[in-house]
Amino acid sequence: MTRRTQSPGLALITAIVAVFMLTPMALSTSAALVNNYSQGFASGLTLRWLEQVITVYGQTVVWSIAIAVACVIGNILIGVPAAYALARNPSRWAKTFEEVLTLPVAVPGLATGLALILAYGTLRDFRQSYSFILVGHMIFTLPFLVRTVTAAFQRPDLVAMDEAAKTLGANFRQRFLGILVPAVLPAIAAGSLMVFTLSIGEFNLTWMLHTPLTRTLPVGLADSYASMRLEVGSAYTLVFFIVVLPMLWLLQWCTHLLEKKYAN
Amino acid sequence: MKSTHRLLLLPVAIFFMAFWLLPVSRLLILPAEQDWRLYFVFLTEARYAWSLINTLGLSISVTLVTLILGAAVGLYLGRQQFPGRQLLLSILTLPLSFPGVIIGFFMILLAGRQGLVTDITQALGLGRFSFAYGLAGLFLAYLYFSLPRAIAAYAAAAQSMDKSVEEAARSLGARRWHIIRDVWMVQLEPTTSACAAIVFATSMGAFGTAFTLSSQFEVLPITIYSEFTNFANFTLAASLSITLGLFTWFALFLTRRQEIVTGVASQ
Amino acid sequence: MQTSAVSVNIQAAAKTYADGTRGLLPTNLAIEPAEIMALIGPSGCGKTTLLRIIAGLETVDKGGCIRFDDRDVTGLPVEKRQVGMVFQHYALFPHLSVAANIGYGLKVRGVDQTRQRKVVGDLLDLVRLQEHAHKRPTDLSGGQRQRVALARAVAAEPKVLLLDEPLTALDAKLKESLRDELGQMLRRLSITAVYVTHDQKEAMAIADRMAVMQSGKVVQFGKPEALYRQPTHPFVAAFLGRLNQITRSPEQTARGELSFDTFTMPVPVSHGSMLMVRPEHLSIQPPHLQGAPGVVSTRVFLGDKVQLTVSLANQTPLLVDCHGDVPWQVGDSVSIVIDPSNLLPFGESL
Numbered sequence: 060m061t062r063r064t065q066s067p068g069l070a071l072i073t074a075i076v077a078v079f080m081l082t083p084m085a086l087s088t089s090a091a092l093v094n095n096y097s098q099g100f101a102s103g104l105t106l107r108w109l110e111q112v113i114t115v116y117g118q119t120v121v122w123s124i125a126i127a128v129a130c131v132i133g134n135i136l137i138g139v140p141a142a143y144a145l146a147r148n149p150s151r152w153a154k155t156f157e158e159v160l161t162l163p164v165a166v167p168g169l170a171t172g173l174a175l176i177l178a179y180g181t182l183r184d185f186r187q188s189y190s191f192i193l194v195g196h197m198i199f200t201l202p203f204l205v206r207t208v209t210a211a212f213q214r215p216d217l218v219a220m221d222e223a224a225k226t227l228g229a230n231f232r233q234r235f236l237g238i239l240v241p242a243v244l245p246a247i248a249a250g251s252l253m254v255f256t257l258s259i260g261e262f263n264l265t266w267m268l269h270t271p272l273t274r275t276l277p278v279g280l281a282d283s284y285a286s287m288r289l290e291v292g293s294a295y296t297l298v299f300f301i302v303v304l305p306m307l308w309l310l311q312w313c314t315h316l317l318e319k320k321y322a323n
Numbered sequence: 324m325k326s327t328h329r330l331l332l333l334p335v336a337i338f339f340m341a342f343w344l345l346p347v348s349r350l351l352i353l354p355a356e357q358d359w360r361l362y363f364v365f366l367t368e369a370r371y372a373w374s375l376i377n378t379l380g381l382s383i384s385v386t387l388v389t390l391i392l393g394a395a396v397g398l399y400l401g402r403q404q405f406p407g408r409q410l411l412l413s414i415l416t417l418p419l420s421f422p423g424v425i426i427g428f429f430m431i432l433l434a435g436r437q438g439l440v441t442d443i444t445q446a447l448g449l450g451r452f453s454f455a456y457g458l459a460g461l462f463l464a465y466l467y468f469s470l471p472r473a474i475a476a477y478a479a480a481a482q483s484m485d486k487s488v489e490e491a492a493r494s495l496g497a498r499r500w501h502i503i504r505d506v507w508m509v510q511l512e513p514t515t516s517a518c519a520a521i522v523f524a525t526s527m528g529a530f531g532t533a534f535t536l537s538s539q540f541e542v543l544p545i546t547i548y549s550e551f552t553n554f555a556n557f558t559l560a561a562s563l564s565i566t567l568g569l570f571t572w573f574a575l576f577l578t579r580r581q582e583i584v585t586g587v588a589s590q
Numbered sequence: 591m592q593t594s595a596v597s598v599n600i601q602a603a604a605k606t607y608a609d610g611t612r613g614l615l616p617t618n619l620a621i622e623p624a625e626i627m628a629l630i631g632p633s634g635c636g637k638t639t640l641l642r643i644i645a646g647l648e649t650v651d652k653g654g655c656i657r658f659d660d661r662d663v664t665g666l667p668v669e670k671r672q673v674g675m676v677f678q679h680y681a682l683f684p685h686l687s688v689a690a691n692i693g694y695g696l697k698v699r700g701v702d703q704t705r706q707r708k709v710v711g712d713l714l715d716l717v718r719l720q721e722h723a724h725k726r727p728t729d730l731s732g733g734q735r736q737r738v739a740l741a742r743a744v745a746a747e748p749k750v751l752l753l754d755e756p757l758t759a760l761d762a763k764l765k766e767s768l769r770d771e772l773g774q775m776l777r778r779l780s781i782t783a784v785y786v787t788h789d790q791k792e793a794m795a796i797a798d799r800m801a802v803m804q805s806g807k808v809v810q811f812g813k814p815e816a817l818y819r820q821p822t823h824p825f826v827a828a829f830l831g832r833l834n835q836i837t838r839s840p841e842q843t844a845r846g847e848l849s850f851d852t853f854t855m856p857v858p859v860s861h862g863s864m865l866m867v868r869p870e871h872l873s874i875q876p877p878h879l880q881g882a883p884g885v886v887s888t889r890v891f892l893g894d895k896v897q898l899t900v901s902l903a904n905q906t907p908l909l910v911d912c913h914g915d916v917p918w919q920v921g922d923s924v925s926i927v928i929d930p931s932n933l934l935p936f937g938e939s940l
Contacts, residue, residue, distance in 0.1 A: 069399035076396050076470065080415055083429035083467075086439060090432065097437050137338055140331035148328055156332070163343055165572050167528035169547050170350065170564035171343065177353070177557065178346035198343045201335070219681035222647055225668045226675040227695035227746060231327055241685045260422040262531040263544070267551075277422035277531070284428050284535050289437060296425055307420055321684055 088300070090293035108294035112283070116295060119279035120302055122189060126275060127258040130196045131251045138204045139247060143239065145205070146212030157209065161202040171195065172267025192268050192275065196258045203257065204250035211246030212239065245321050248314040255310060259303055276303075353561040361558060365566045371546060375566065378543040381458075382526035385465040389522050390515060392466075393473020398507070400474070401481025412478060416471045423468060427535025430455045430464045458540040464532045469522045480514040520578040527571045543567050595623035595782050596659045596749045598644065603654035605639050613639040615806040616654070626776055626783045628797035628814075630790060631829070635803040637786045638754060644784060645752050646671045658749050674743030676753045680735045682727040688738050689714065689723040695746030713741040716775065732760050733768055740772070744779060751776070751783040757792060769795055790830045794818065802826045827866060827934055834872070834908045836865040848928075850882035851903045857930050869911040871932035874898065874924045881925025884908070889920050900926060 091109065094102035145153050163171055175195055180186055211217065220242060224234045240247075262277040269278050276299060284292045354361035365371045400412050418426065434440045434455040444452040454460050489506050497505065508515075530544040538545070543563060551560040598621040605614040614636040621627045629637035642648040644656060646668035656664045663671050674695075682691050690697075693710045701709075714720045717737035727735055736756060743751060756772065757765045773796040776783050787793050793800050794814040801811035802825070810817060810826045821827035838848050840863060848857040848865070857865065875881050884900040887907060894914050901907045908926060918924060 066399060066403075069395050070403075072392065072395045073399045076392055076474075077411060077415065079463075080418070080467065080470065082439070083433055084414075084417075086432045087429065137334040141335040144328035144331040156336075159344075160335070160339060162347075165524060165575060166347070166568045167530070167544060167547075167564060167571070169528070169530055169544055170561075170568055171347070173547075173551065173557070173560055173564060174346035174350040175342065177349055177561075194342050198339065201339075205335075216679060216681065219677050219679060220683060222668070223675065223677055223681040223742075224683075224694070224698075225647070226645060226671075226673055226748075226752075227698060227742070228669050228672070229694075229698040230669060233698055238683055242683070244685075256420050260420050262422040262424055263528065266530070266534075267548075277424055280422065280428070281424045281531065281535060284424060284431070289432070292428055293432070296428060299421075299425065303420065304417070 084300075087293045087296045090290055091297040092294075093290070096289045096293070108288075108290045109298065111291055112294045112298055116276075116279040116283065116298075119274045119276045120298065122274070123259055123276035124302075124306075126189060126193050126196060127255045129193055130200055130258040131254050133193070133197050134201050134204045134254055135247060135251065138201055138250075139208055139240065139243075140235075142205050142208035143212050143235065145209045149213075157202075157205065160205055163198050164202055168199065168261070168263030169267060171198065172264045175268060187270050187273065189273050192265055192273060195264045195268050196261055199261065199264055200254040200257045203253040204247075207250035207253070208243055208246050211243040217242055242321070245314065245318040248310075248317050252307075252310045252314050256307060259307075350561045351565060354558050354565075357558050361562045362565065364559065364562050371543075371563060374541050374543045374546040374563075375570070377541060378527060378567070379570065381462065381465065381540070381542065382523050385462065385469055385526050386519050386523045388466060389469040389473045390519060393470055393518070394477050394511070394515075396470075397474045397477025398481045401478040412474070416475045418468055418471045419475070421468070423529055423531030424535045426464050426467050427532040429467065430460045430532075430536060434460055434463075456536055456539055458538075460536060461533060461538050461540050461542075464536065465526050465529065468529075468532065469526065472522060472525075473518050476514050476518045477511070480511055484510050516578045520575050523574050524571050527567060527574075595780060597621060597623045598627075598750055598782055598784070599655075599657040600640075600644065601655045601657075603640065603643055603656065604651040605636075605643060605648060606651055612806055614643070617808055619801060619808065619811070621782060621784065622798075623782055624780045625798045626773075626785060626796060628785045628787060628793035628800040629803060630787055630793040630800055631803035631809075632788060634805075636806040637788075637803050639806075640803075641752050641754055641784055641786045644750065645673050645675055672746070672749045674746070674748030674751045676736075676739045676743050676751070676756045678755045678758055680727075680739040680759075682735055682738055682742070684727055687724050687726060688719060688730070691727065691738055692741045692745050694742060699746060709745055713745055716778075717741045733764050736760065736768065740775065744781065749782070751779075751781050753783065753785045755787055756785075757787070757789075765792070772796065794830070802829060804829075821934060824866070832869050832909060833866050833934075834869060834906075836867065836905060836908070838863050838865065850884075850905065850926075853880065853882050853925075855928065855930065857933065861933055861935050866934040867928060867932055868934075869897070869909040871929065872908060872910045873927045874900070874910055874912060874916065874918060875927055877923040877925050879925050881927045884924055884926055886918050886920050886922045886924060889918070900924060902926070 089100070090096045092104050092106070093100055094105050145157055172195065175191070176186075179191070185191055217239065220238055221234060224238045229237070260277060261275075262281065265275050265278055266281065269275065274282070280292070280295055280299065283295045360367070365375050396415070400408060400415075432438060434453050436451075436453055438453055438455060441451050441453040444450065484507070488510070489502060492502055492506050528544060529542070530548065533540075533542050533545050534548070544567065547560050547563045547567065550556045550563065598619075600617060600619040600621075602616045602618065603614065604612070604616040606612050617636075617640060619627075619640075629640060631637050639648060643650045643654070646663070646666060650656065650664060654664065655662060658671075683694065686694065689710050692713055693706045696706045696709060710723075714723055717740060719734060719737055719741070722730060722734065727738065730738065736759075739756070757769060760768060769792055776796070785793070785796060797814055799812060800814050800817060801808045802817065803809065804825050809823050810821065817826060818830050821830065827833055836848070838857070842849055843859060843861075843863045846856060846859045847854050877883065882902055884902040886898050887901045888899040890897040891914070896912045896914055896916055896918075898910045898912060898918060899907045900910055910926065912918070
């Protein structure tokens with residue numbers, strides 16, 4: 060692309076939208092660090108809101124990350140083999156299966172939460188553990204991983220590699236673990252990134268499933284917005300930014316690296 | 324299907340059946356266990372009908388505005404080159420990872436009782452105008468979490484647009500408006516359909532944002548939630564969830580049909 | 591790489607797909623040990639289907655039988671058939687090095703490390719890629735990847751080597767030099783090979799025998815030169831080279847001659863009314879000498895040869911291949927000489 064025509068109208072719209080999007084982020088960051096929001100910077104900078112957040116809500120951050128990681132691992136374990144089976148069987152049946160897997164995304168998280176409570180609410184140990192939330196997250200994020208990896212397995216060069224390995228005498232286990240999975244690693248990474256992002260930020264479903272002892276970061280945020288000072292809410296939001304965003308960027312960067320390495 | 328493949332699908336099938344298919348089926352028939360007319364409670368009770376209409380109206384308008392603004396910004400950033408462009412794009416798509424509650428909070432910061440805009444209007448002598456808790460605040464909040472998706476989609480699409488078609492049109496004398504209508508909109512059609520579908524579906528099912536704002540404008544997810552928590556009315560919550568799900572699914576179905584009709588492959 | 595070569599015997603092999611299309615009609619083919627058999631034809635003719643059936647990547651319809659020597663392999667899955675296959679786009683494993691790719695078949699069979707290293711080393715020498723042993727396939731050129739694919743396919747001493755359009759993905763110049771190299775390598779390995787291509791020149795250069803296929807069946811097979819000079823079917827004649835078509839009236843046919851305006855020549859009745867002759871079998875002389883009179887209408891200079899199109903009265907224009915140094919230009923009047931023994935004897939048109 061060489062020369063660009065100037066679009067002052069679009070530039071203006073972009074500027075307005077950018078201001079709209081960026082202002083609240085700046086506001087919440089500054090609100091987290093001042094002594095008193097209504098007085099603004101005049102009241103001086105402080106870290107005490109952050110300290111308060113870590114004391115009261117520190118656990119939620121740890122658990123959110125743990126659930127997100129467990130979600131990724133769990134979905135990879137059950138999803139990648141399924142993606143291969145779906146890719147090798149382009150029948151109507153398989154397409155329906157994939158569509159059905161995607162239903163939890165179309166159905167509001169509330170409904171899924173209700174359904175899970177209805178079905179398992181009476182199993183106290185399960186209901187009151189973090190596994191209950193993990194299961195909900197896995198159901199909701201699974202289709203993203205499966206879709207991405209199925210598409211990768213269907214690529215013609217992967218089909219050819221599969222056949223080449225077959226002609227060389229490899230059995231299924233050798234082919235799947237030694238050739239196919241390494242070849243779709245970029246897709247698994249991209250899908251995992253989506254799963255991680257969705258799990259960390261998931262609220263609709265988790266709010267239904269949580270108990271006071273099993274709270275995730277978004278659930279804690281909602282609690283702080285409702286019951287705490289503006290400054291504390293802002294500090295908690297800042298903690299979210301500081302902890303979660305770099306993690307996402309790191310994962311994104313790893314995915315990008317993998318894609319470059321395997322570019323054919 | 325080969326037996327190995329069947330084995331590979333087994334874990335997913337069991338997991339999905341146990342933790343979604345069977346529970347949701349149970350939920351689906353719950354209203355019927357009491358009275359099948361409960362399925363139509365969204366028509367029969369004014370409160371629920373209005374909640375549904377509110378949600379539909381909000382989602383549709385948010386989708387339309389998001390598409391227009393998102394396309395404008397996405398295309399601009401996708402086609403222009405200037406220092407900091409990539410950074411701006413990354414920051415604008417950041418909210419994709421935010422839970423809805425944060426965005427509700429942002430609105431409170433902007434236009435709540437102590438909000439920035441509220442302070443500005445006071446300083447301008449217009450009185451304290453805080454709109455976060457009404458329709459305007461909700462609309463802006465929904466816009467806030469929808470725009471990043473549209474911007475990301477259109478920016479990506481802008482970069483993979485076929486420049487040769489546009490250059491051919493320009494060499495034939497097409498003006499700016501012709502290019503937008505005959506080249507861009509045609510090439511961006513799949514992006515637009517996919518984007519509209521996902522923005523609409525997200526808006527319909529959004530809960531956290533309205534929850535944080537304790538909005539006066541009642542949307543269906545909130546109604547469902549209050550039926551469940553305040554009145555322990557599982558059955559009613561189930562019926563309304565089905566309604567919400569069906570409307571969302573139907574809208575997505577329409578956009579997919581539209582893609583098939585126009586011969587455009589959905590991604 | 592010295593194992594005694596096997597023969598491949600295919601009987602009544604057919605393939606019908608799930609949607610009902612017949613990719614291959616019942617076909618019989620016998621391939622001699624250490625022979626290079628080319629399967630050639632236009633796309634959709636079934637050559638790749640047949641190759642994949644021999645490999646075991648497609649199941650053959652009931653009643654078909656594939657034998658390697660005396661062993662019936664029809665029921666064996668591809669992993670057990672011990673075939674080596676070179677794919678059109680090479681299908682190299684991107685995360686393994688060149689050496690690891692080549693040794694993959696040995697590793698999978700549990701061959702011990704020392705022997706693996708030796709075999710891989712020998713093959714790297716054979717395909718001249720010793721310095722690239724530790725590189726990834728993405729770092730290699732197309733021609734180099736092709737050689738890795740070949741080495742990988744032969745490393746585990748397969749009984750039959752199958753090549754699916756191995757040169758198609760390369761550019762023209764590279765194709766020609768690699769073609770000859772590939773042919774030499776195949777002969778040196780002295781292994782039974784089946785080679786699929788749509789390029790007749792490639793097939794004729796490499797193969798010991800070829801099978802020309804059309805619409806799911808073998809139309810003719812035999813040595814390349816025999817197929818070229820004595821095609822038994824117009825399709826084979828047209829596919830293997832360019833062809834001129836000359837029509838003669840029933841009266842001329844009955845009289846056993848062919849007339850062009852002022853010039854008549856004897857052509858047996860048995861040749862029928864539709865005659866075919868290749869452009870390189872026509873020669874051009876100055877107009878005053880004996881021959882069919884015509885005018886040069888186009889001239890295409892191709893370096894080593896010149897292709898002339900000559901218009902004649904009451905006939906479709908004839909293509910004539912001449913040596914690059916002939917003096918004929920567009921508009922010249924010329925005489926065309928046809929040797930009746932070069933006419934291809936088909937009675938009907940294509």
